[in-house]
Amino acid sequence: MKKGVSVASASTEKKGRGWFKEEFGNPERRTAYYMVLPSLLIIVLVAFFPILYGIALSLTDSTISGFGSFIGFENYTDMFQDSDFGEGLYNTVIFTVVSVALEFFIGLGIALAINRAFRGRGLVRAAVLVPWAFPTVIAAVMWRLMFQSQVGIVQYVADTLGIISEPILSSRTLLLIGVILVDVWKTTPFVALLLLAGLQVIPGEVYEAARVDGANWMQRFFRITLPLLKGAILVAVLFRTLDAYRVYDLFWVLGNRELASLSTYVYEGVRISQLQFGPGNAAAVFIFVTAFLIALFFIRVLGMRTSVEEE
Amino acid sequence: MASATTTKGAAGRGTLNSVLFYVFLVSFVLVSVFPLLWIFKMSIVTKTELFASPPTILPQTPTSESYGTIFGDPVFQQALVNSTIISSVTTVICLFFGSITAYAIARLRFRFKGTVMTLILAISFFPAVAIIAPLFIQFAQVGLIDTYASVIITDTVFALPLTIWLLVAFFRELPVDLEDAAKVDGATTIQAFRKVIVPLAAPGVFTTAILTFIHAWNEFLFANTFLLEPAKQPVTVAIPNFATVYTVDYGAQAAAAVVVTVPLVILVLIFQRRIVSGLTAGAVKG
CATH class of the missing domain: 1.10.3720.10 (MetI-like)
Structure with missing residues (x-):
């Protein structure tokens, strides 16, 4: 991507296929391609090729054991008419919007609060990493035990305080609230950590200067902190949004297979039920395309810069 | 970590702020590690204690049975x-x-x-x-x-x-x-x-x-x-x-x-x- 570095070869560069010669005639550059090739090859083979295969599957009446014939968009119309898909989509959207919003605002609050020198910094950092290191599935198992109606501490406290009147695990609404809370518990610290790292590279002098100019707390936050933090915020929110959008483990295990998300709908269709293979594949393509659009939105519309084009 | 200077000005605000700050820190740390501690407690108590209502806060008779x-x-x-x-x-x-x-x-x-x-x-x-x-x-x-x-x-x-x-x-x-x-x-x-x-x-x-x-x-x-x-x-x-x-x-x-x-x-x-x-x-x- 960089220009003007290799002066010698740049002077001899010709139009058209000149770059090809330049790239592969130069031993150092050729080595570079050899070095990135193995990784690219497995990524293309194991991720990008299957998605093309998946698109093909979704347009046919295939089953798990055999490739079928072309049927157009029938699987997609079946999928959109399936109430289970509707429920999965609804749950996924609610889950993504609510959990990412909570994680962002709480995470930002925590990052702002701990962005200073204080005793016990190490302890806080350690505590932050504990939920993050948990396997999601195990976190789900643990929280399921805590939501449990006989031995669950959360159920007991909620009962005692009179907040809820029914068992958490048998109500879909409460389960959805439950998975959101578990996700917030597990990922907010990580968001805080990313934002804190972003805060720490803002030079202190900028704030000094603003203070000298008489800027108050609000002005400093909205005029300095937020704009300078934009990069870190977009990275954190995009990562979290796409992660939440493809949620599978948490719903499958905490909801004991009864709480639907888009991903559990796909899994159910292609791995459990024999009859739903077609709509399951359609939903798989649906997730892929929508996730791609979300990423595109962040990068193009919100102007997120990936560190691809750094230095 | 060099950003400590930015908060120096507030230091005069006295101990109330720093008490609040540490209350916040302690609750944050507690919420983060509580589930692990609680599940650990569940794993070392006897079956009777596990089903006790109200639940015990600290394990009464630790056991490695589980x-x-x-x-x-x-x-x-x-x-x-x-x-x-x-x-x-x-x-x-x-x-x-x-x-x-x-x-x-x-x-x-x-x-x-x-x-x-x-x-x-x-x-x-x-x-x-x-x-x-x-x-x-x-x-x-x-x-x-x-x-x-x-x-x-x-x-x-x-x-x-x-x-x-x-x-x-x-x-x-x-x-x-x-x-x-x-x-x-x-x-x-x-x-x-x-x-x-x-x-x-x-x-x-x-x-x-x-x-x-x-x-x-x-x-x-x-x-x-x-x-x-x-x-x-x-x-x-x-x-x-x-x-x-x-x-x-x-x-x-x-x-x-x-x-x-x-x-x-x-x-x-x-x-x-x-x-x-x-x-x-x-x-x-x-």
Whole structure:
């Protein structure tokens, strides 16, 4: 991507296929391609090729054991008419919007609060990493035990305080609230950590200067902190949004297979039920395309810069 | 950490602020670690105490009974072995391919570097569930279902972006002069990489290895898709199934959860400083 570095070869560069010669005639550059090739090859083979295969599957009446014939968009119309898909989509959207919003605002609050020198910094950092290191599935198992109606501490406290009147695990609404809370518990610290790292590279002098100019707390936050933090915020929110959008483990295990998300709908269709293979594949393509659009939105519309084009 | 100066002005505001600050910190730390502590408590109490209402706060009569149950279970033993094999092999493969690729990206100049990095980054946004059906069909055709290889292949692909990203950040921090010196002395690019970069980058590579290992250890979707035979399943697939095996033995379920989490927590606590700098490396530069 960089220009003007290799002066010698740049002077001899010709139009058209000149770059090809330049790239592969130069031993150092050729080595570079050899070095990135193995990784690219497995990524293309194991991720990008299957998605093309998946698109093909979704347009046919295939089953798990055999490739079928072309049927157009029938699987997609079946999928959109399936109430289970509707429920999965609804749950996924609610889950993504609510959990990412909570994680962002709480995470930002925590990052702002701990962005200073204080005793016990190490302890806080350690505590932050504990939920993050948990396997999601195990976190789900643990929280399921805590939501449990006989031995669950959360159920007991909620009962005692009179907040809820029914068992958490048998109500879909409460389960959805439950998975959101578990996700917030597990990922907010990580968001805080990313934002804190972003805060720490803002030079202190900028704030000094603003203070000298008489800027108050609000002005400093909205005029300095937020704009300078934009990069870190977009990275954190995009990562979290796409992660939440493809949620599978948490719903499958905490909801004991009864709480639907888009991903559990796909899994159910292609791995459990024999009859739903077609709509399951359609939903798989649906997730892929929508996730791609979300990423595109962040990068193009919100102007997120990936560190691809750094230095 | 240098930003302490910005809050100096507020120090005069007195002790109330700092008391509030520490109250906030303590509650934050408590909320983060409470579930682990509570599940640990559930795993060491007797069955009677487990079902006591109101629940006891501190364990009255600690017992290792639940751990006896879980470690005596051949399915759990096998699952621990399976998880260890899958995660270790994935980590080694990722480090091998990842370090070669990361070196080229960090150090060498080539035209399509941006495209290559976008492709790699795209994987971390990729919804894995979208390819389980096609992969299942392909793996079935070549007889990979119910083998470690199926999960190792998929885990490798999805852990690679993380591995490469971290290694690129670490490699960039190393001084270029040393490699140039090696090349002046007649070393090839590959030799400069092996003899100079690899030893110098060891701490960064080690941190990357830990994070890749955790990634593979925590993986669930692929394992739950390609490994149908209990003898091949890792802990992430085996433990949720315990809910049906040990229906009311909640203590045993809790013990299993503690056993597979504690090693990770210890690993993370020992290397926390490095892990934090690794995890945040990509985000702040953007």
